[in-house]
Amino acid sequence: MQIEQNxxxxxxxxxxxxxxxxxxxxxxxxRLLSSLIIPFIILTPIGVRLSGLEAERNAVSxxxxxSVICYAFSRTRHYLKAGIVLxxxxxxxxxALLLSSKEFGVYNVFTWCSWMSLPIxxxxxxxxxxxxxTIWIGxxxxxVTTPLHILPSLTYHELSMGVMQLIxxxxxxxxxxxxxNTDLEKIMRQTRELKTTKEEAxxxxxxxxxxxxNMSHELRTPLHGILSFADFGINRTGSLPPARIxxxxxxxxxxxxxxxxxxxxxxxxAKLEAGKMELxxxxxxxxxxxxxxxxxxxxxxxxxxxxxxxxxxxxxPEIYCDEIKIGQVVANLLNNAxxxxxxxxxxxxxxxxxxxxxxxxxxxxxVQCDITDQxxxxxxxxxxxxxxxxxxxxxxxxxxGGTGLGLAICRELVTLHGGKIWCRNEKFGGxxxxxxxxxxxxx
Amino acid sequence: xxxxxxxxxxxxxxxxxxxxxxxxxxxxxxxxxxECLASIQxxxxxxxxxxxxxxxxxxxxVCRRLRADDRTKxxxxxxxxxxxxxxxxxxxxxxxxxxYVSKPFSIEKLRIDVAxxxxxxxxxxx
Numbered sequence: 351m352q353i354e355q356n357x358x359x360x361x362x363x364x365x366x367x368x369x370x371x372x373x374x375x376x377x378x379x380x381r382l383l384s385s386l387i388i389p390f391i392i393l394t395p396i397g398v399r400l401s402g403l404e405a406e407r408n409a410v411s412x413x414x415x416x417s418v419i420c421y422a423f424s425r426t427r428h429y430l431k432a433g434i435v436l437x438x439x440x441x442x443x444x445x446a447l448l449l450s451s452k453e454f455g456v457y458n459v460f461t462w463c464s465w466m467s468l469p470i471x472x473x474x475x476x477x478x479x480x481x482x483x484t485i486w487i488g489x490x491x492x493x494v495t496t497p498l499h500i501l502p503s504l505t506y507h508e509l510s511m512g513v514m515q516l517i518x519x520x521x522x523x524x525x526x527x528x529x530x531n532t533d534l535e536k537i538m539r540q541t542r543e544l545k546t547t548k549e550e551a552x553x554x555x556x557x558x559x560x561x562x563x564n565m566s567h568e569l570r571t572p573l574h575g576i577l578s579f580a581d582f583g584i585n586r587t588g589s590l591p592p593a594r595i596x597x598x599x600x601x602x603x604x605x606x607x608x609x610x611x612x613x614x615x616x617x618x619x620a621k622l623e624a625g626k627m628e629l630x631x632x633x634x635x636x637x638x639x640x641x642x643x644x645x646x647x648x649x650x651x652x653x654x655x656x657x658x659x660x661x662x663x664x665x666x667p668e669i670y671c672d673e674i675k676i677g678q679v680v681a682n683l684l685n686n687a688x689x690x691x692x693x694x695x696x697x698x699x700x701x702x703x704x705x706x707x708x709x710x711x712x713x714x715x716x717v718q719c720d721i722t723d724q725x726x727x728x729x730x731x732x733x734x735x736x737x738x739x740x741x742x743x744x745x746x747x748x749x750x751g752g753t754g755l756g757l758a759i760c761r762e763l764v765t766l767h768g769g770k771i772w773c774r775n776e777k778f779g780g781x782x783x784x785x786x787x788x789x790x791x792x793x
Numbered sequence: 794x795x796x797x798x799x800x801x802x803x804x805x806x807x808x809x810x811x812x813x814x815x816x817x818x819x820x821x822x823x824x825x826x827x828e829c830l831a832s833i834q835x836x837x838x839x840x841x842x843x844x845x846x847x848x849x850x851x852x853x854x855v856c857r858r859l860r861a862d863d864r865t866k867x868x869x870x871x872x873x874x875x876x877x878x879x880x881x882x883x884x885x886x887x888x889x890x891x892x893y894v895s896k897p898f899s900i901e902k903l904r905i906d907v908a909x910x911x912x913x914x915x916x917x918x919x
Contacts, residue, residue: 563878563881566876567874567875567876570875570897571803571805571806571875573897574809574875574897574898575805575806575809577897578809578812578813578900581899581900581901582813585900601805601808604805605805
């Protein structure tokens, strides 16, 4: 199967010149122009017959073969490589052959090589251009290396013709380059751009499907809880002790609350992504926000007997932020830390004054907050993805499940403030979640 | 009493399964795929209720491994998942599960399916 396909592809390459990168119009033109080489193939043997010198005849015969091969390759996509190889390794022997003959004028060599390259130059606009350039460089090499033993026998006329041809083909190359830039390059650039756009669109579409599938999963889980326990309740009310019934209702309530959190999170995220979240920014001390969040979560901290340590240096500047939104971020990070921390471990909250450089290489003063726990940490490969939607650390199998939206919302909120959020694992276990918020208002 | 193993990372789902089956069967619940395989190594259940999305090892992989093992290749497996698209179902069935049930499911229907699968397995054994 594979071999068959490869053969088909190869045949296609031979039939269709330089496909793929060329548009229809350019391909048609390339095919038309490449046929211009044919007259030269016909004319070359005549040249051989007319030529009086044996050395010249040999050289021209080789050139004839080369030009046929060049023509064949000019119909395929590979003729750039072929052309360069042919020029360097096959065009050179005739040079050598001619050089060995003292009777032979340098002008003839230039003529044959250069005129031979003209149809190749014209035959298409892009790849042969390089081929011609190679030939041209070959000519220069020839001119530079030959004078040692041929120069004394050259006439002024021959030498000047050689130089003129160099100039002539040099300008042809420039012309070709100009055509290439305006025409083929444009097509290729557009093709590239289209391809990128298409890939981006596909990526976005995939992300959307992923999001929908995940959202459906996340919604179904609490719904399933509600429906199942309601079902148990309906079918067993008469036969069960009240404690079991209370358990059912508790589960329904938990599931309902989970659903509510999820829906709220989704709404928040939708607002953030649509750029519709408005911030009520004032100058605030981050320390105060943190203290408030800790007070709110006192219950869980006490229940798990966690040791909370603060590292708040004095003289930390106030930051310009929306108190509620940043509070939400701190609460989320703190909640994660307390949720995933084992019993009786330490959680450290520290703030620092930092200076970071933004995308424009400008130094910006900010306040950074680090929350470190002694939990299981985060799998290395998840350090970046953990802030995505519906992504939950795979290390948290026993922890109470969240919605998988918390960190995504945190990232959006911090970004909205012009800050950055990230996480890393600590050497001796546990993870640190950090974010910074600029002191000054984001322009 | 028939022994049913439940593998689901969600404590609430484990609770639902237990509530649903505890009156008629012996039920044991585990929290992920690896624990599930370990538990099966120790005692082969009469039926396995398997969640798809689980940490460490997902249900599809568990199912595939069970089918590759001679001792468990006929074990009735019901995949239960909140992923409900046709592709998910196809993927689940391709792994060798006997049934794919998407959440939320009807308690009664799943009880009947469990009973049917258990009976069917008895017949193939005898």
